[in-house]
Amino acid sequence: MSDAAIKVKVSDIREVAPTIREFTFTPLKGEFFPFSPGSHIVVEMLDGTKKIRNAYSLLSDPRDPSSYRIAVRLQPESRGGSIFMHQQVKLGDELSVTPPSNLFSPDWRAKKHLFLAGGVGITPFMSYIPEMLRRNADFELHYLYRSTQTGAYADELQSMLGEKLFTYDSATSPRADVGTIISGCPQGTHIYICGPESLIESVLAQAEQTGWPKSHIHYEAFAAPKPGKPFVVELKKSGKTVYVSGDDSMLEALEANDVEIPNMCRGGVCGQCITPVAEGEIEHRDEFLSKQEKDSNCCVMPCVSRAKSGRITLDI
Amino acid sequence: MQTVPTIKSRPVYSPVEIDQAVQQHLFIAEEGAFPTLSDLYQDCEGEKSCWIVGQESADKLPKGCHFIDAQSFEEAFGELFAKLPISSNLYIAGIREAFVWDIHKLAIQAGLAPEQIKKLQPLSNERRLFCTHCYTLTEGVTYTPFECPGCKRLLLVRDHFSRLHSAYVGVQINAEDPNDIPPKEELS
Numbered sequence: 437m438s439d440a441a442i443k444v445k446v447s448d449i450r451e452v453a454p455t456i457r458e459f460t461f462t463p464l465k466g467e468f469f470p471f472s473p474g475s476h477i478v479v480e481m482l483d484g485t486k487k488i489r490n491a492y493s494l495l496s497d498p499r500d501p502s503s504y505r506i507a508v509r510l511q512p513e514s515r516g517g518s519i520f521m522h523q524q525v526k527l528g529d530e531l532s533v534t535p536p537s538n539l540f541s542p543d544w545r546a547k548k549h550l551f552l553a554g555g556v557g558i559t560p561f562m563s564y565i566p567e568m569l570r571r572n573a574d575f576e577l578h579y580l581y582r583s584t585q586t587g588a589y590a591d592e593l594q595s596m597l598g599e600k601l602f603t604y605d606s607a608t609s610p611r612a613d614v615g616t617i618i619s620g621c622p623q624g625t626h627i628y629i630c631g632p633e634s635l636i637e638s639v640l641a642q643a644e645q646t647g648w649p650k651s652h653i654h655y656e657a658f659a660a661p662k663p664g665k666p667f668v669v670e671l672k673k674s675g676k677t678v679y680v681s682g683d684d685s686m687l688e689a690l691e692a693n694d695v696e697i698p699n700m701c702r703g704g705v706c707g708q709c710i711t712p713v714a715e716g717e718i719e720h721r722d723e724f725l726s727k728q729e730k731d732s733n734c735c736v737m738p739c740v741s742r743a744k745s746g747r748i749t750l751d752i
Numbered sequence: 753m754q755t756v757p758t759i760k761s762r763p764v765y766s767p768v769e770i771d772q773a774v775q776q777h778l779f780i781a782e783e784g785a786f787p788t789l790s791d792l793y794q795d796c797e798g799e800k801s802c803w804i805v806g807q808e809s810a811d812k813l814p815k816g817c818h819f820i821d822a823q824s825f826e827e828a829f830g831e832l833f834a835k836l837p838i839s840s841n842l843y844i845a846g847i848r849e850a851f852v853w854d855i856h857k858l859a860i861q862a863g864l865a866p867e868q869i870k871k872l873q874p875l876s877n878e879r880r881l882f883c884t885h886c887y888t889l890t891e892g893v894t895y896t897p898f899e900c901p902g903c904k905r906l907l908l909v910r911d912h913f914s915r916l917h918s919a920y921v922g923v924q925i926n927a928e929d930p931n932d933i934p935p936k937e938e939l940s
Contacts, residue, residue, distance in 0.1 A: 545863075621838050623834060623864070624864070646839050647775055649865030649868050
């Protein structure tokens with residue numbers, strides 16, 4: 437991690453839903469930076485010799501520099517980041533995090549803001565809300581969850597937001613109808629979605645069918661990279677050969693071999709880690725490259741994408 | 753055909769089509785510019801209305817078309833745009849490019865997204881000119897250099913377009929030697 441890394445202490449751990457744990461970080465020295473609503477930090481986890489770095493949305497008040505809070509949903513099928521946070525991290529532990537960066541900032545020109553949160557996707561909106569309330573902005577939060585697993589902060593939000601909050605608990609009631617939610621929006625509304633891909637896709641499909649302006653729909657698609665088949669990366673210029681295991685991302689494997697690639701979101705969104713490909717077909721899993729760029733096989737986002745076959749060569 | 757501008761801020765007008773998924777369509781034309789919109793208007797099967805800024809002209813206009821004068825369209829359109837459903841598109845045709853962008857600006861202020869504002873290529877080469885020295889705005893400029901009516905400086909009319917003023921930017925062409933008067937060129 438770069439020199440800008442911040443050392444933090446885990447000062448509180450709370451279970452906020454059956455599968456979601458909240459962590460409060462306080463700075464080892466001084467104060468944290470205030471941040472903009474929707475920001476995330478990357479948390480570095482040292483699991484034995486393995487380094488995992490995952491991005492998590494900050495859910496504390498952006499203007500409160502005394503602590504940062506994140507919430508982590510246990511994903512038993514994933515590559516181990518959430519398992520590490522749930523099982524290894526203890527009160528008083530020290531961790532390294534990056535300074536906040538933001539890929540999901542509200543558009544303040546909106547006449548009205550409509551938030552759609554699915555499960556643990558509530559987190560970025562937790563940092564939006566204090567700022568929205570301070571600015572007296574017109575907003576609504578639609579929160580979809582299953583109370584047997586998720587639904588963190590639902591009570592707290594209820595008392596804070598009252599009529600601005602709409603909850604849909606799929607454990608006790610029918611699923612939310614996205615079409616109805618978005619169809620009644622007035623001119624100048626911006627929609628923000630954070631949640632599972634299926635939620636984002638259903639809103640986008642609905643918007644397409646009903647002629648909604650696309651640039652008024654914002655979504656946070658990044659998630660920890662999904663595992664895949666192992667493969668080998670050859671580096672054309674430096675001559676190195678790097679093995680990428682099924683559980684590691686290509687970026688993590690390169691970093692473990694002292695190949696530093698500039699990066700930020702580590703989730704295929706920000707575009708920082710773009711790397712030229714010399715040979716071999718890529719299985720593109722990012723949201724950054726255009727379809728043409730993906731088809732041309734010119735470059736890859738090593739934070740999430742992988743080789744289609746057993747071997748690729750990067751032009752670095 | 754439009755050539756690709758070397759100055760990035762110069763507007764490029766892409767072909768306009770009707771998206772039938774859109775709920776409401778608003779056609780706005782400057783007096784005399786409606787013929788550019790008439791095919792689109794015909795093709796549009798959705799809920800639609802048409803506004804002409806100016807007087808009736810020799811053009812064949814759709815039935816029920818609204819007229820509004822240049823002095824009052826700002827307020828009227830501001831209110832009209834704010835009340836549109838979110839699934840709406842605007843189609844703007846102008847003789848003057850400044851007209852097209854004045855309407856664009858009103859729509860953005862009302863909360864529309866840029867992709868909802870479909871602009872057709874303006875019919876004339878008349879430019880609104882913004883003097884960077886005295887801030888005077890001059891309408892109907894068709895050649896360069898042009899003497900600013902505000903400060904009398906001879907201005908090079910640049911292709912740099914200000915969306916704030918719906919105007920092209922003018923800078924003095926002969927600041928070193930005011931006696932140097934370059935020949936006039938027709939603007940494109």
